[in-house]
Amino acid sequence: MDDVKQKARLLELRHIIDELSYQYYTLDKPTVTDYEYDMMYRELETIEKAHPEWVTPDSPTQRVGSKISGGFEKYTHDQPMLSLGDVFNDAELMEFDQRVRNDLGGEALEYVVELKIDGLAVNLIYEYGQFVRGVTRGDGRVGEDITNNVRTIRTIPLRIDNDSPHIEIRGEVYMPIESFAQLNAQRRDDELEPFANPRNAAAGSLRQLDPRITAQRKLAFFAYALGGNVGVEIHSQEELLADLKAFRFQVNPEYCKCKTMEEVIAYIHSWDEKRDTLPYATDGMVVKVNSFSQQERLGNTVKIPRWAIAYKFPPEQAKTKVLGISVS
Numbered sequence: 001m002d003d004v005k006q007k008a009r010l011l012e013l014r015h016i017i018d019e020l021s022y023q024y025y026t027l028d029k030p031t032v033t034d035y036e037y038d039m040m041y042r043e044l045e046t047i048e049k050a051h052p053e054w055v056t057p058d059s060p061t062q063r064v065g066s067k068i069s070g071g072f073e074k075y076t077h078d079q080p081m082l083s084l085g086d087v088f089n090d091a092e093l094m095e096f097d098q099r100v101r102n103d104l105g106g107e108a109l110e111y112v113v114e115l116k117i118d119g120l121a122v123n124l125i126y127e128y129g130q131f132v133r134g135v136t137r138g139d140g141r142v143g144e145d146i147t148n149n150v151r152t153i154r155t156i157p158l159r160i161d162n163d164s165p166h167i168e169i170r171g172e173v174y175m176p177i178e179s180f181a182q183l184n185a186q187r188r189d190d191e192l193e194p195f196a197n198p199r200n201a202a203a204g205s206l207r208q209l210d211p212r213i214t215a216q217r218k219l220a221f222f223a224y225a226l227g228g229n230v231g232v233e234i235h236s237q238e239e240l241l242a243d244l245k246a247f248r249f250q251v252n253p254e255y256c257k258c259k260t261m262e263e264v265i266a267y268i269h270s271w272d273e274k275r276d277t278l279p280y281a282t283d284g285m286v287v288k289v290n291s292f293s294q295q296e297r298l299g300n301t302v303k304i305p306r307w308a309i310a311y312k313f314p315p316e317q318a319k320t321k322v323l324g325i326s327v328s
């Protein structure tokens with residue numbers, strides 16, 4: 001095959017493989033067999049090996065780089081990554097609601113309630129649509145550059161359909177419970193200390209100096225915020241989640257738009273038991289004022305937003321099933 005045809009086939013294979021990966025990893029709806037996928041992936045690798053000058057960082061073959069020496073570089077986020085204030089009961093949620101309504105002079109508002117994924121907050125930076133950097137939250141202002149490890153996470157697109165020179169997508173890197181169970185079984189076989197919980201396992205996997213190890217840990221990512229409204233026409237959290245999904249990020253589908261705090265509380269408690277059936281760990285729910293203009297008017301303290309709060313689930317009681325009844 002001559003170079004023109006080879007290059008055309010390379011671009012076609014990249015597009016097909018990106019599509020198949022999105023269906024397999026992000027939508028969890030594979031449309032071809034693993035064998036068909038592997039054959040196309042191998043063909044792409046063969047062409048790239050014959051023409052290394054055609055390889056670009058957003059090729060699906062470039063997800064797993066090589067070990068870095070030394071530690072991780074520091075990186076200062078364009079917009080600080082806020083953490084969340086915590087509440088532990090309904091009364092404190094009502095107090096939060098009162099404060100928000102007072103500060104907004106009693107005008108109508110809506111809340112968006114999301115599951116609080118128990119992972120690590122990470123900042124993804126895209127320039128002209130290309131994934132260029134992944135950074136831990138760190139102290140909210142300065143984090144660690146873990147780009148090579150983030151690149152191995154299959155639910156993070158290496159390219160998005162957005163041409164802004166700099167856009168920051170924030171979300172949670174997490175380890176699905178199935179991956180966590182497999183990893184700990186392997187560690188026990190290798191007589192290694194098992195990880196205490198999926199969050200620690202995700203943190204340990206992201207801090208590997210060798211991305212080949214990170215790539216084996218089957219991490220995933222739920223997107224939920226932008227770093228500052230970078231000129232994109234988005235007016236609410238609900239719209240933002242829809243846009244992130246359109247960018248082909250995995251967005252957690254379990255969210256609810258509520259008009260009153262009573263509705264928020266009902267939705268939160270609908271997860272008290274159900275959350276144990278989820279394929280990922282959660283440690284609460286995040287309640288956000290939906291409107292971005294109202295968020296801006298409410299503002300932030302140094303570290304936490306005044307327009308959002310984390311409701312923390314009570315710690316999992318050590319439940320043991322005895323004779324089919326649950327004792328704690």
Ligand SMILES: NC(=O)c1cnc(OC2CCCC2)nc1N
Binds near residue numbers: 082116118305
């Ligand atoms: N762990 C989560 O699932 C989660 C964490 N944080 C946020 O929102 C940030 C964005 C701005 C203030 C808090 N949303 C979430 N769903």
